[in-house]
Amino acid sequence: MNGVLAALRERARARLDPVHWDFYEGGAGAETALAANEAAFARLALLPRVLTGAGPADPAVTLLGERLSMPVLVSPTAFHRLAHPDGERATARAVAAAGTVLITSMAATTAVDEVTAAAREVRPDAAVWFQLYLQPEPAVTEALVRRAEKAGCTALVVTADSPVFGRRTRDDRNGFHDLPPGLAAENMRDLPGAPPGRTRDIAMSPALSWADLRRLRELTELPVVLKGVLHPADARRAADEGVAALLVSNHGGRQLDAAPAGVEALPAVADAVAGRIPVLLDGGVRSGADAVAALALGAAAVGVGRPVLWGLAADGEAGVAAVLAELRAEVEHILTLCGAADCHGLGRDQVVVRGATGVRPC
Ligand SMILES: Cc1cc2nc3c(=O)[nH]c(=O)nc-3n(C[C@H](O)[C@H](O)[C@H](O)COP(=O)(O)O)c2cc1C
DSSP states (O other): OOHHHHHHHHHHHHHSOHHHHHHHHOOBTTSHHHHHHHHHHHTEEEOOOOSOOOOSOBOOEEETTEEESSSEEEOOOSOGGGTOTTHHHHHHHHHHHHTOOEEEOTTOSSOHHHHHHHHHHHOTTOOEEEEEOOOSSHHHHHHHHHHHHHHTOOOEEEEOSOSSOOOBHHHHHHTOOSOOTTOOOGGGBTOTTSOTTOBOOOOOOTTOOHHHHHHHHHHOSSOEEEEEEOSHHHHHHHHHTTOSEEEEOOGGGTSOTTOOOHHHHHHHHHHHHTTSSOEEEESSOOSHHHHHHHHHTTOSEEEESHHHHHHHHHHHHHHHHHHHHHHHHHHHHHHHHTTOSBTTOOOGGGEEETTSSSOOBO
């Protein structure tokens, strides 16, 4: 793990209520998938090319028409006001200033219109995407989509890996199932079926299917990113269905504990999609080298979840800014050391497995 991120993680741990720390850090079941995410990156090494004359590298990328200062965006995570009183607003400001995309969670403790407003105070063209769990009641999904559109979000990120809630061992042990008084999932307020001023619970449904995704696409002009895809056949299907991008993810190890690491699933998904749509990756990205390895394996960009929460808990907006600045600097440095001109300059042949005899490509 990058040293700056590791130090912020320790400061966050020292500051947070241990129950909230466990909520952020924990995974499902025996936390096998959670551990696999970082372990899979630790097994990868980068084979640099020499004398390319290509550098210094430019770490910027373009994604769904948005220019990002680096191939790192912020994956959706719930409840930022547990980490810091400024919560999602602080995150939004730091992400906007860093020039990348914030995917704000449907389970945010700040409503999406306030998140976009905070981002745009810093940068008027800041991109905020809205993460959505399709709700079993279509009227509720539609109200959430309209809320995201009205707030000026420029994409919807539909999380498809959660037909039911993951079983979070630490939360069960700690009895953490409700937000403390004064905090709520603000996007769930004033939705159809809820008494005025009250929030609805987020529902998960194993009955949702591709037909529901199609109905969503009929409802909105916003591009849809499908999050939580691991199987290459689902990736191909998503591209056929007109999804704008995929986010390969095991949900930070918080859903199916038997799932592989995202980066283990990435090459097959990238092959299945064959460049038709961008493929994003999250889970266990803790350094510029991790991000660059994912790019070389076919990702257009990577997402970070927990590192942003560490920065936020450690030092509010400045902590999030520190995480993003460090990742951008490292990506630029490592691309240059690898002899690449930009984020597209590395091939899969430049990622090898550590400890193998000879140099075994991924
Ligand atoms: C505390 C926490 C809350 C999360 N909340 C959501 C969420 O509301 N919606 C979602 O799609 N993913 C959620 N995720 C998953 C992240 O979007 C992302 O897939 C994961 O955190 C990436 O792994 P990383 O934390 O190792 O970077 C959450 C993850 C964490 C750690």
